[in-house]
Amino acid sequence: MALLDSIQNIGTLAISAVVLYFATHAIYNLYFHPLSQHPGPLLNAISPLPRLYLNINGREPQTVLEWHLKYGPIVRMAPNELSFITPAWKDIYGFKRPELNKDWTMYALSENTKRSILLAGADHGRQRKMLAPAFSERALKLQQGMLTTYTGMMVERLEERMKENKSVDMAKVFNCVTFDTIADLMFGKPLGLCENMEYSDWLSQLFVSIWLAGASRALQYFPLLFRLATMMIPKHIQDSIDSSYQNTVDKVNKRLEMETERPDMLGLMLSHKEEGAEMTMDELYANADLLMIAGTETTATSLCGLTWHLLNNKRVLEKLTKEIRGAFKSIDDITMESLPRLPYLSACLEEGMRMFPAVPEGIRRITPATGANISGHFIPANVKVSIPHYAAYHHPSNFTSPRTFCPERWLQTSHPDYDPKFAADKKEVLQPFSVGPRNCIGLTLAYHEMRLITANLLWHFDVELAEEANKDWLNQTSHLVWDKGPLAVNILPRGSVVV
Numbered sequence: 001m002a003l004l005d006s007i008q009n010i011g012t013l014a015i016s017a018v019v020l021y022f023a024t025h026a027i028y029n030l031y032f033h034p035l036s037q038h039p040g041p042l043l044n045a046i047s048p049l050p051r052l053y054l055n056i057n058g059r060e061p062q063t064v065l066e067w068h069l070k071y072g073p074i075v076r077m078a079p080n081e082l083s084f085i086t087p088a089w090k091d092i093y094g095f096k097r098p099e100l101n102k103d104w105t106m107y108a109l110s111e112n113t114k115r116s117i118l119l120a121g122a123d124h125g126r127q128r129k130m131l132a133p134a135f136s137e138r139a140l141k142l143q144q145g146m147l148t149t150y151t152g153m154m155v156e157r158l159e160e161r162m163k164e165n166k167s168v169d170m171a172k173v174f175n176c177v178t179f180d181t182i183a184d185l186m187f188g189k190p191l192g193l194c195e196n197m198e199y200s201d202w203l204s205q206l207f208v209s210i211w212l213a214g215a216s217r218a219l220q221y222f223p224l225l226f227r228l229a230t231m232m233i234p235k236h237i238q239d240s241i242d243s244s245y246q247n248t249v250d251k252v253n254k255r256l257e258m259e260t261e262r263p264d265m266l267g268l269m270l271s272h273k274e275e276g277a278e279m280t281m282d283e284l285y286a287n288a289d290l291l292m293i294a295g296t297e298t299t300a301t302s303l304c305g306l307t308w309h310l311l312n313n314k315r316v317l318e319k320l321t322k323e324i325r326g327a328f329k330s331i332d333d334i335t336m337e338s339l340p341r342l343p344y345l346s347a348c349l350e351e352g353m354r355m356f357p358a359v360p361e362g363i364r365r366i367t368p369a370t371g372a373n374i375s376g377h378f379i380p381a382n383v384k385v386s387i388p389h390y391a392a393y394h395h396p397s398n399f400t401s402p403r404t405f406c407p408e409r410w411l412q413t414s415h416p417d418y419d420p421k422f423a424a425d426k427k428e429v430l431q432p433f434s435v436g437p438r439n440c441i442g443l444t445l446a447y448h449e450m451r452l453i454t455a456n457l458l459w460h461f462d463v464e465l466a467e468e469a470n471k472d473w474l475n476q477t478s479h480l481v482w483d484k485g486p487l488a489v490n491i492l493p494r495g496s497v498v499v
Contacts, residue, residue, distance in 0.1 A: 029079045034380045040067065040076030051078040052218040058477025061360035061390035068391050074377065081384040083362060085392040087428050088375040092365050092385055094436040100365035100372060102438075103384050105220035106480075107213075112245050115286035117441070118294075123283075128441060130279045131287065133272040134185075134265035135441050140448055142263035143185060144336055147449065150181045151456045153194040158461060162491040167466035170307055171487040173197050174300035177453060182295045185265045186288055187251040188258055202247060205240050210293065214479025248289040265291075291442070297481060298358035299446045302432075303453060304487055305356025306348060308473055309405040311465040311489065316407060319417075320348050321458045321498045328459060339451040343415055347407035349450055353432040354393045355405050360478050362386025363434065389432065398426045462497040466490045 026046040030036060036045070043050045054060035067075045068085050075083045084092070092100055107118070117127045133139060140147075154177050161168045176193035184190045191200060199207075219226040255266050266288075269279075279287070310317040323344045328334050340346065364386045371380045379385060394402045399409070400422050409422035433440035440446070457463065466488035477483045 033079060035076055035080065035082065035383065038074055038076040038082060039071040041071075044078055045076055046079070048078040048081075048221060051081065052221055055218040055479070056215055058215075058479055058483060061388065061478050064362075064388045065391040065394050068388075068395055073395075073397060074375070078384070080382070081364070081386075082374075082379065083391070084375055084385065084387050085395050085398065085429070086375040086387075087426055088387060089428070089431050089435045091372065091374040092387060093363075093434050093438065096372075096436075098368040098370065099437070100367060100385070103364035103366050106217060106364050107220075112282075113286055113290055115283050116290040117287055118290055124438065126278055127283060127287065128437075130269055130272065131441055133268040135443075135445055137444060139263065139265075139268050140336055140444060142268075146184050146264070147181060147336075147452060149184070150177050150190070150194050151452050153177075153180075154197075154453065155456055155460050157194065157197045158457075158491045162461065162493065167468065167488045167490050168197075169486040170489045171300070171304050171484050172199065174303040174307075174453070175199070175203070175297070178296040178300045178303075178449065179203060179292070181449065182292060183251075186255070186291060188255040188260070188262065188264055188266070189251070202244060206244060206293070209241060209244065210297070210481065211479050211483065214481070217480070245285075245289055248292065249285045252285055252288050294440075295442050295445070299449050301358040301482055301484060302349075302353055302356070302446070303450055304484055305358075306352030306450070306454065307463075307489070308487060309352060309355055310348070311463065313405050316348065316405065317463075318498050320344055320407075321462070324455050324458050325494075325498075328455075331456070331459060334452070334455050334459065336448050336452070339448070339455055342451075342455075343411060344407060344417070345451060345454065347410035349447070349454070350410040350430065351405060351407040354399070354430050356474070356482075357389035357393060357432050359432075359481060360388070360390035361480060362388035362391075387431075392429050398429045400425055459494075461494055462492040464490045464492065464497060 029046050030042075033045075041050065054063055064075070064077070064083060067077075068083070073084065073086050077083045090096075107114075117124060117131060154173060157173070158168060176197050176199070180190040180192070180194045191203070193200060193203065216226075216229070219229050252266070255264075256270075261267065310320065323342055327338070327342055364384045367374075367379050367381055367383045367385060369381045371378055372385075373379070374385060392398060396402050406419070406422070408417050408419045409425055410427070411418045413420075433443040433446070469488040470485055473485060473487060476485065
């Protein structure tokens with residue numbers, strides 16, 4: 001009996017110790033933590049779990065916007081994390097010494113992909129020098145013929161569906177075009193998606209992998225738990241992941257075996273001779289694998305968001321269509337040199353990325369040992385900080401009528417359609433490709449693809465939202481990128497709607 005009482009007492013003491021530990025931890029986080037002066041949800045200040053749950057339920061963009069509307073421009077997302085919607089891009093992501101490093105818990109990536117430019121640490125500059133020639137203005141001019149090949153195939157497939165009087169899933173079309181384009185630029189051969197505008201098994205599995213990577217980020221916060229989870233991945237899923245990466249390796253090797261001087265990405269990279277521009281074969285494979293995702297899905301997503309908003313704003317759609325058709329007498333006149341001269345097209349692209357940013361969440365950085373001054377506030381060491389794209393772009397402190405799709409806000413004051421009510425907009429807040437040494441290296445290519453695809457679509461056809469389209473299409477979840485559903489569009493003969 002005495003032994004039983006002793007065991008019960010030990011159990012009571014253990015439970016009490018645990019309760020005391022968590023209670024003390026909660027009190028410290030609420031009242032004595034260096035971030036305690038920053039507002040945010042109460043539970044988020046106590047524990048990281050409510051914030052991590054957003055990685056799983058996919059409602060982070062919308063929820064973080066609600067928090068900023070309630071608590072202000074700086075929100076405490078977790079005990080050791082702050083979210084900013086101020087123009088603090090240079091403070092967080094800019095050229096600073098010491099640099100604010102990436103938060104590794106945000107990237108549920110394989111060890112193979114971690115060799116890439118995305119998470120290369122001190123080797124980032126070396127790899128970026130090697131990649132730079134493949135994304136320069138000169139490269140784009142040399143690659144223009146390859147880019148127009150797939151927009152041409154898009155037009156052909158859309159004409160076929162128009163004659164069949166069938167709606168088209170433009171989300172699938174945009175993905176097929178961008179993936180075939182990047183595959184040709186990287187491997188010297190497309191994936192064959194544009195022939196039927198249907199996904200291959202590899203691409204379907206890739207989208208599943210992207211979702212799993214995004215949803216599993218919560219586990220990265222707990223390293224031991226994450227290791228256990230990765231050890232428990234079913235063999236068929238791990239085999240699929242390994243097979244996908246090996247597919248990239250094989251395609252790179254086949255391209256390297258080609259005796260050709262075509263100005264594709266690998267050709268330009270390997271012919272680049274600059275001191276400090278080096279890359280191992282493993283790094284080359286990793287970057288090729290990364291670019292097949294980062295250089296495709298995000299561009300397709302931006303096109304989807306723009307298309308949705310155009311179809312739901314007939315005034316804007318008609319104005320843009322008339323600008324494109326009025327500027328080009330022939331399809332041959334649509335080139336990378338001529339497209340940037342269309343101010344309303346450029347304004348529509350900016351507004352599309354504001355309303356529907358391809359990566360809606362904030363890309364987290366960690367403050368250095370010396371701390372950092374961000375938006376006028378000193379932030380202590382080892383704090384996770386970010387600017388959430390969706391929340392920053394939809395907050396009324398940054399943009400007038402933030403929920404209204406209005407490209408006129410991006411026009412120059414000299415343009416006849418400029419609207420002065422948007423003069424106070426903090427346009428520098430819009431940075432969909434980020435800033436600083438780690439900004440998106442494919443920025444120029446992405447803009448040209450979006451211009452080229454949008455111009456070809458509206459020059460050849462009239463478009464309208466199909467009756468079966470999901471009218472609540474914008475209400476999507478996100479796991480680092482949006483979990484896009486089908487975007488059903490009717491393709492109509494030119495002049496059917498816009499005269």
